[in-house]
Amino acid sequence: MQRRRLPLLLAAAPVAGALAQPAADPVLAEAMRDVAAMPGEAAALIEATGPKGRLRAAHRDTAPIFVGSCIKTFILAAWLQEVEAGRLSLDETLPVDDGVRSLISPVLGGVSGTVSARTALEAMISHSDNTATDIAMRRVGPARVRRLIAEMGLAGTRIPDSTRIMISTMAGAPPGTDLGWAGMRAIAAGDRLPGTPLPVINPHQTMVSTAQDLCTWYERALGGAVFAQASSLAEFKRISSWADAMPRVSLPDVMAYGKGGSIDWNSSQAVAVAGQMIDGPVRATFFWGANWPGEPDSAPAVIDRLAGTLRAALARAVAVLA
Structure with missing residues (x-):
């Protein structure tokens, strides 16, 4: 979801012929120390390869983190797999109405009618549109997306049935309840919640993953291990390159694929980004x-600090390994 109110392992080494075992790098060590000093609970992982070897640096890479819209990459991939199987199409039309409308929908929030599946998937990734997300999730099915996650062995990753059901559950509705569009508007307006609010990481409906899970995912997905057809991988790359977080964390004029996510909920904040450059x-x-616990005004400084340390780590990887 986009932001709206609602011990260190280090590596880098030259190599001759084959990739060498990694050794510590001081720049990456400093980046991990900076991540460790973030408020609340932070995690980071970078794994890179190049002509001069490989490097790895990590902080709490197996810890559960609320990653928000980072999980939308799995919906995109599941849809493309279903296209390969002949059960779905990128050209089919999908309804946009109050039956599926959700909060934080900068593209489809005011739209009523139909859109193509391709348009919905693009809006889901490029602008993190939650109505587009729930349209796609309803059609492909959360069970299908969870099956893909399980097949990839990503045991630390959990997704909700929909963004609307997740928001309903966090607002105190019985687990699995969909409060509908009227309920979403009431929550956004600050009306009385239906029950005791739950934290963003809860046993019922959440968007949780780990640094290791998401790095493993992008290694496999972008490496050709998820799709049977080259055209599916090309479409996954095309849409993933549109994510608005990528230019913020990648080096200038360098291609990156991935997805970011964040949330502001009940005096708690979360931000995350995952992908490959x-x-x-x-x-x-x-x-x-x-x-971390905090109000919305605490977020910009944390986001800028995370983006800065990530960009520095990516620049170091290029400098050391190219």
């Missing part, structure tokens, strides 16, 4: 994220 011969897969 490719700069010439260097391929760097990354996750940076933090969850």
Whole structure:
């Protein structure tokens, strides 16, 4: 979801012929110390390869983190797999109405009618549109997306049935309840909640993953291990490159694929970004994220600090490995 109110392992080494075992790098060590000093609970992981070897740096890479819209990458991939199987199409039309409308929908929030599946998937990734997300999730099915996650062995990753059901549950509705569009508007307006609010990481409906899970995912997905057809991988890359978080964390004029996410809920904040940057011969897969108690005005400084340390780590990977 986009932001709206609602011990260190280090590596880098030259190599001759084959990739060498990694050794510590002082720049990456400093980046991990900066992540560790973030408020609340933070996690980070960068794994990179290039002509001169490989590097790895991590902080709490297996810890559960609320990652918000980072999980939307799995919905996109599941849809493309269903296209390969002939059960779905990118050209089919999907209804947009109050039956599926959700909060934080900068593209489809005011739209009524139909859109193509391709448009919905693009809006879901490029602008993190939650109505687009719930349209796609309803059609492909949360069970299908969870099956993909399980097949990839991503045991630390959990997704909700929909963004609307997740918001309903966090607002105190019985688990699995959909309060509908009227309920979403009441929550956004600050009306009385239906029950005791739950934290963003809860046993029922959440968007949780780990740095290791998301880096493993992007290594496999972008490496060709998820799709049977080259055209599906090309479409996954095309849409994933549109995510608005990528230009903020990647190096200038360098291609990156991935997804970011964040939330402001009940005096708690979360921000995360995951993906892969490719700069010439260097391929760097990354996750940076933090969850902390605080009000919305605490978020910009944390986001800028996370983005700065990630960009520095990616620049170091290119400098060391190219």
